[in-house]
Amino acid sequence: MRKGRGLTEGLGGIGREILRYSLAGIIVLGLLSFGSPGHTQKKYPNRPITIVLPVPPGGTADIQTRGIVSYLQNILGVPLAVESVPGASGIIAYTRAFLSKPDGYTLLFFDSILRACTNERLQKVEYKTLRFTPIFAVSDQPLCWVVNPQVYQSLPQFLEAARSKPMNIGMSGKGSTSHLYALLVTESLKFKARYVPFGGGAESLNSLVGKHLDAVSVSVGSSYGLVSSGTLKILFVSSEKRSTVYPEFPTSKELGYAIPHIPFVNGFAGPPGLPKEIVKILEEALSKVMVTPEYQAWAKKTKVDVTPLKGEDYKKVIEQGYNLLEKYQNLLQEM
Amino acid sequence: MEQFHLILSGITFAFTWNNILAMIAGTTIGVIFGVLPGIGGSAAMALLLPMTLGWNPATALTMMGTIFLSSSFGGSITSILINTPGDTSNAATMMDGYPMTQQGRGAEAIGISSTCVLVGGGVGWMLLSFSAPLIASFAARFGPAENTVLAILALSIISALVMSSPIKGLMSAAMGLFISSIGFDSITGFPRYVRGVFSLYEGIPFMPAVIGMFALSQVITLGMEGGAISTVTELKGKLTTGIKIFFQYPGTIFRSLLIGIIVGALPAAGRTTSSFMAYADAVRASKNPETFGKGNPQGVLAPELANNSCAMGDFIPTLALGIPGSAGCAVFLGIMLLHGVVPGPRAFVDNGQTLYTLLTSLFLSTIVLFIFGITGSKYFARISLIQNEIIVPLILIFSLLGAFAFRNYFIDVIICCLFGFLGYFMIQHGYGTIPLLLGMVLGDMAEKNFHRALIMSDGHYDIFWSSWITRILLALSILSIVWPYAKLVYRKSKPR
Numbered sequence: 001m002r003k004g005r006g007l008t009e010g011l012g013g014i015g016r017e018i019l020r021y022s023l024a025g026i027i028v029l030g031l032l033s034f035g036s037p038g039h040t041q042k043k044y045p046n047r048p049i050t051i052v053l054p055v056p057p058g059g060t061a062d063i064q065t066r067g068i069v070s071y072l073q074n075i076l077g078v079p080l081a082v083e084s085v086p087g088a089s090g091i092i093a094y095t096r097a098f099l100s101k102p103d104g105y106t107l108l109f110f111d112s113i114l115r116a117c118t119n120e121r122l123q124k125v126e127y128k129t130l131r132f133t134p135i136f137a138v139s140d141q142p143l144c145w146v147v148n149p150q151v152y153q154s155l156p157q158f159l160e161a162a163r164s165k166p167m168n169i170g171m172s173g174k175g176s177t178s179h180l181y182a183l184l185v186t187e188s189l190k191f192k193a194r195y196v197p198f199g200g201g202a203e204s205l206n207s208l209v210g211k212h213l214d215a216v217s218v219s220v221g222s223s224y225g226l227v228s229s230g231t232l233k234i235l236f237v238s239s240e241k242r243s244t245v246y247p248e249f250p251t252s253k254e255l256g257y258a259i260p261h262i263p264f265v266n267g268f269a270g271p272p273g274l275p276k277e278i279v280k281i282l283e284e285a286l287s288k289v290m291v292t293p294e295y296q297a298w299a300k301k302t303k304v305d306v307t308p309l310k311g312e313d314y315k316k317v318i319e320q321g322y323n324l325l326e327k328y329q330n331l332l333q334e335m
Numbered sequence: 336m337e338q339f340h341l342i343l344s345g346i347t348f349a350f351t352w353n354n355i356l357a358m359i360a361g362t363t364i365g366v367i368f369g370v371l372p373g374i375g376g377s378a379a380m381a382l383l384l385p386m387t388l389g390w391n392p393a394t395a396l397t398m399m400g401t402i403f404l405s406s407s408f409g410g411s412i413t414s415i416l417i418n419t420p421g422d423t424s425n426a427a428t429m430m431d432g433y434p435m436t437q438q439g440r441g442a443e444a445i446g447i448s449s450t451c452v453l454v455g456g457g458v459g460w461m462l463l464s465f466s467a468p469l470i471a472s473f474a475a476r477f478g479p480a481e482n483t484v485l486a487i488l489a490l491s492i493i494s495a496l497v498m499s500s501p502i503k504g505l506m507s508a509a510m511g512l513f514i515s516s517i518g519f520d521s522i523t524g525f526p527r528y529v530r531g532v533f534s535l536y537e538g539i540p541f542m543p544a545v546i547g548m549f550a551l552s553q554v555i556t557l558g559m560e561g562g563a564i565s566t567v568t569e570l571k572g573k574l575t576t577g578i579k580i581f582f583q584y585p586g587t588i589f590r591s592l593l594i595g596i597i598v599g600a601l602p603a604a605g606r607t608t609s610s611f612m613a614y615a616d617a618v619r620a621s622k623n624p625e626t627f628g629k630g631n632p633q634g635v636l637a638p639e640l641a642n643n644s645c646a647m648g649d650f651i652p653t654l655a656l657g658i659p660g661s662a663g664c665a666v667f668l669g670i671m672l673l674h675g676v677v678p679g680p681r682a683f684v685d686n687g688q689t690l691y692t693l694l695t696s697l698f699l700s701t702i703v704l705f706i707f708g709i710t711g712s713k714y715f716a717r718i719s720l721i722q723n724e725i726i727v728p729l730i731l732i733f734s735l736l737g738a739f740a741f742r743n744y745f746i747d748v749i750i751c752c753l754f755g756f757l758g759y760f761m762i763q764h765g766y767g768t769i770p771l772l773l774g775m776v777l778g779d780m781a782e783k784n785f786h787r788a789l790i791m792s793d794g795h796y797d798i799f800w801s802s803w804i805t806r807i808l809l810a811l812s813i814l815s816i817v818w819p820y821a822k823l824v825y826r827k828s829k830p831r
Contacts, residue, residue, distance in 0.1 A: 057381040057666045063673050070388065084381070087742065088536030089519065095533070122524055124531060168791045174524040196479070196790050197522050199783070202658040202665075206602050209656065212478030212791070225657035225679025301675040 044104055044278055048079045051268075052100075053109045054093030056086035059200075060141070060221045061111040061266055064304050068138060071289045076281075082109075089173075091119050098127035102271045104278035108132065110269040113321035118175030121329065133274035134318055136286040137267030137309035142239040143181045144249065146216045146223050148208055149233040155255055158215070158235065162191035169193045170204030170216040175332050180324065181238055181262050182217035183331050185252075188259040208232060219264065220246050221303055238262055245305050263321045265307075267314055279311055341684075345691025348393055349699065357394045358696045361401030362703050368402070368421075369409020372546055372737025375422040376406030377663045384670060392674035393692040399670050400693050401700040403663050404646050407606065408452050408704050411639055415444045416718050417564065417730050419550035419737070424606035424642045426545045426772060427614040431627060431634025433553075439567035441716035444635050446577015449708025451639035454581070456701030458592055459599070459647025463654075464694050468680060470648075471655035474600040479787035480798045484808040485601070486781035489608055491812040492615035493770045495819045498624060503766045511774020514539050515782070522786045534744045541607070541775060543738035543751040548768050550734040551755025556762075557723045557730075564726065565719035577712065580632045587617050587633050588640060595641035599648020604780060605661035606645045611773050613641030619819060647697070654678050654690060 051069065055061045065082055073080045085093035094116050097108035110116070116129045152158040161167075169186070171178040174197055186193040196213065198204035201222030208216045209231060216223070220243065226232040236252040237243060240261050252259040268286065270279070289295050290308040299306050309317065325332070348354060368379035379402050387395035410421020415432035428448070435444040462470060477485065490508070497504020517528045518538030529535040557564065581588075591613040598609035617637035618627045627634050650667075652658045657678035659665035671678055676686045683690055718726070738751035761768055792798035799805050 056662070057377065057384075057669060059665070059669060060672075063669055066385065066388075066673070070385070088533045089524075091536065092533050118524075123526065166793070173521070194790055194793070196787050198787070199521065203602060206475055206652070206656065206658045207478045209472075210475035210478050212480075225677045225682070228677065229680035231656075231680055302672055303677070 044281060045076050045078045047105065048081055049076070049104070050081050050083050050106050051109055052093045052097045052106065053082055053084045054086065054090035054111050055084070057084055060219065060304075061109065063302060064139065064266060065109045067295070067298055067302065067304060068286075068289055071292055071295050072285060075285045075288050089119055090115055091123060091125055094119070094127050094129075095125060097269070098132065098271055100271050102133070102273040102275065104270065104274060104282070106271065107135070107282075108269045108271075110134075110267050112177055113263060113265065113318050114175065114177045114180055114325055117322050117325045118332070121325070122175065128272075130319065130322060131272040132318075133270040133272060133279060134311050134314035135268040135270055135274075135279055135282050136311060137265045137307070137314040137317065138286065138290065139266050139305040140239070140307040140309075141264045141266065141305050142220050142237040142243045142246065142249075143178060143217060143262060143264055144220045144223060144237045145185060145235045145252075146205070146208060146218060146227065146232050147214070147235055148211055149230070151211060151214070152235075153233075155235045159189060159191065161214070162189075162193075166192040166194050167214040168196055168212070170196050170198055170207055170213045170218075172200050172204065172218070173197050175325075177262065177264050178217040178219070179332060180328060183328055184260050184262060185217065188252075188257055205232065220249065224303060238264070243305065245300070245303050260324075262324065263317045265309065265314070265317050265321075267309065269314075283311055341687030342691050345393075345688045345693075346695045348688060348692045349397070349695035353391070354394050354397055354692065354696060355699075357390075357398040358401050358699055359703060361398040362405045362700045362707075365402040365405030366409035366704070366707070369406035369411075370413050370421055371740070372410075372413065372419050372421055372542075372550070372733055374737065374740050375410070375663065376403040377666045378740070379406060380663070380666045380670065384673070387670075388673070392676055392686075393689040395674055396671065396676070396689060396693045397696040399667055400650075400697050403667055404456065404697055404700055405704055406663075407642055407646055408448070408708065411448045411642075412445060412708075412715055415448065415635065416441055416715060417550070417726070418553040419730055419734055420545055422606075423541050423545055423776075424610050424645075425638075426549070426607065427610040427638035427769070428635055428642075429549050430614065430638075430769060431629070431631050433549075434628065434630035435632070435635065436564060436716070436719045437566055438630050439565045439570050439719070440630065441565070441719050442570060442712040443577045443580060443632070445708055445712035445715060446575070447581050447632055447635045448577075448639045449705050449712065450578050450581040451636060452643050452708065453701050453705040454588070455592065455595060455640045455643030455645075456647055456704075457698065459596060459644040460694065460698045460701070462596060463647050463650055464691075467651045467655040467683075470596075470600045470651050471680075474602065474652055475656070476802075476804060477601050479784040479791060481802065481804045481808070482601075482604075482784040483781055483788055484799060484805045484812070485604065486777045486784065488808050488812040488815065489604070489612050490773065490777050490781065491815040492612060492619065493773055494816045495619035495624070496615050496769055497767060498819055498823075500765060500767075503764075504770050507761065507766045507768070508770035508774045511771035512778040513774075514544075514771075515775045515778025521779075521783050522790075532746065534742075534746045538779065539750060539775070540741060540747055541772075542741040543747040544754045544775065545772060546734045546738050547751040547754030548758035548772065550730055551751060552758035552762055554727055554731050554734070555755070555759045557727050561723055563720050563722055568720070570713070570716055570720070575709075578709070581636060584633055584636060586620065587637050590616055590620065591637045591640040592644050595644030596648045598641070599645035600651045602652050602658045605649065606642050607776055608780075609645040609648075610638035610642040611769070611776065613637040614769070615773075619815070624819075643701075650697075654682055655680060657682075 069080045100106035169182045171182045201218040204216045207213050234249045237249045410425035414420045414425040414428040418433040420426050432444045594613045595609050598604045617633045618624050649661050649664045653664040659668045738747045
């Protein structure tokens, strides 16, 4: 036991050094913070902007946000901090952004309109989806209908099989965009289905590879790796026109089926009451990012869709999603 | 032939200065972040991601991959020395690693853990390099029904752990299962036992619970005892003792490797499950199960070996199918996409050079970790000689910081404290803590997949008997429940 005492005494010298440096650091930090308050009444933006991201790191939305942010901060001239607030189906992030001060320094990367609406309906939440201030939408990712080509080669073959048995359809969670799309597809193509919720696109695709499911409703991006290698097959995509990022996949319209379009729009939104001038500055900055050749090259490489949409049009899309959900809420409740 | 060329150019690139530097930097950063509780490899990767955006994809992935791989080693050091896990996957290591430190054998335990990095990483690396697509297609056979039964099998190993007091052990496991039911019901979307607290919607987070259960309860004990963590003043173990001990248990080595690789390749289960399973398996197979929890070297060997081979195994579905095997790999997958490397069966052809560079660097990283661990073990172990009045406040600060840093929610600090008191109570009264943690880890996996399987079969239970995988797993579960007791009965009936 005494030996231990000796060792800590030995550490003493180094300890003092560490203490001295930490103290110096604290003093410097303290001095720095004096300089910052808004004496310089420069117009917006004049300090770092926080972007609340409702998804964990690694997903499509995360990649997209980080890609855009790296170009956006050059244009705005202030650093942008991406704050990942996953959990509780996005409720924590949506609430945090909704209740923040409408000064333009806290923005939301609005990843899924439908998810926000579903939460609003099922849980007691403090935000209202329609009251967010839409700023700029950056993409409209197509969803798709994926099957295992070892089981179904084509849509007619799939429909043929669907006549005799209920199909097991994988999707990511009750009330999610992929759930609604699965509902719309089964309704339009008139077959019986059982919807199996998974933790996310990847998990359900794994079950499809193992032939445990008949089809999966998922974003094209999540399934691309498996589809490009031929392990899985996309029967059709949800967009009205062929996607610019994935021109190789046919739309349902081309195949002769009218399946309602479903918005899977990602964009930036602010808390309610965000002043128009700020929205305008951000709108312009984001429009600039969208046409930067470097951003477009990056988006092409990482397969991120580029469908810019200004605030007013973005607002309409959000309302459209809200109404769509309203219409199908009874079906979505069933499980 | 073309593939061979890709492999060669990948290996060549791995040995360029830039890449070696990235590998060493990644390994070092991984160990440092691994040592800090709560901030595991995923957080380190996410933090450093912006820096690597402009890099060559191969170099960037090398850095990120080595961070992910080496963070678990850093976590094992703190688990062994101060009973504070760096990551949830290190939780099982504490059971015997920490008692070894108390007996002055901390250096030995770190030596064993270092050897596990090299052997587990090496074997995992070979499988990953040469048979990833094959293993991935096997893993795809695991649907909801198979995953349910796998979770049941993993739960059944509790049977071997609670031999000395089955009632208390089962109570602890049941409590773990109950805790795992808190939060969103992921199938129906109904929140359970959360009373409007949104930060609990994802359930009770595992990391703060583990930190509380082990580190905080230990802080209470140490604070009352005085003295130092090590009860002996003379530290035992030479540089090579750990390596020698490692190779004394070929049976445990083989089984732990197998568990690590299989569990790693399955997207539904991760490193934490594999290390607990390997630990319980070592207890079950041992002739003297009562020596576990009291500093049996196998109790360090089994979970660490499984953990390290599982980390490599995690990469298999990530690279070969584009399906992340764990939270850490999900981040890694995102980083791959960010650099335009699309994972999937064609990845080894389309981005062969990049991926073979990554694989080579991962292997080099295990060698660096091994050398680092073996040479440093003696010095790290000295921590156990520091007086409690100095080390205890430090552990307390780092534990609470870790609990907070995990998700940046203050409620996690409260959860950590509650579990600290719970853990102290349970340890004082002879309730095993491992069954509770196993229940927490596996409850969610079992429940979700059970529900999914029943949706798919329209409520018919025969889905759990429909494939040969489920049948084998079910048979193994029954065997694993009965076996420890059968062995006991057999030994008693045997005439001396």
